[in-house]
Amino acid sequence: MSHIVETHDVSPDQARELVRRHGNDWRKIDEAAKSYKDEK
Template identity: 80%
Template sequence: MARVRDSDSRRAKKPRSRPLKGEDTEVKHVVDTHSVSESQARELVRRHGNDWRKIDEAAKSYKDEN
């Protein structure tokens, strides 16, 4: 029987608790929470990834411009 190395056990897939960067669920969340357009939300997610603090700050600046 083959031995399982520690590095192999760390690679086991776990269910994700958050969507991957750029996924529609993440974009929809930004649209719903910040009242920005879908294209603006998609740009924020693309630019800032999953750094929600930066996304919040940038979304507020979009609102201030309007």
């Protein structure tokens, strides 16, 4: 999960939510993390 935080500049809480929502589908997590960044 720290990989998501470091790679996509999201909070640990956001990273946990992404993993909870998408499981181990890293492609979906990456796409969702990019959308988080766009919303900032």
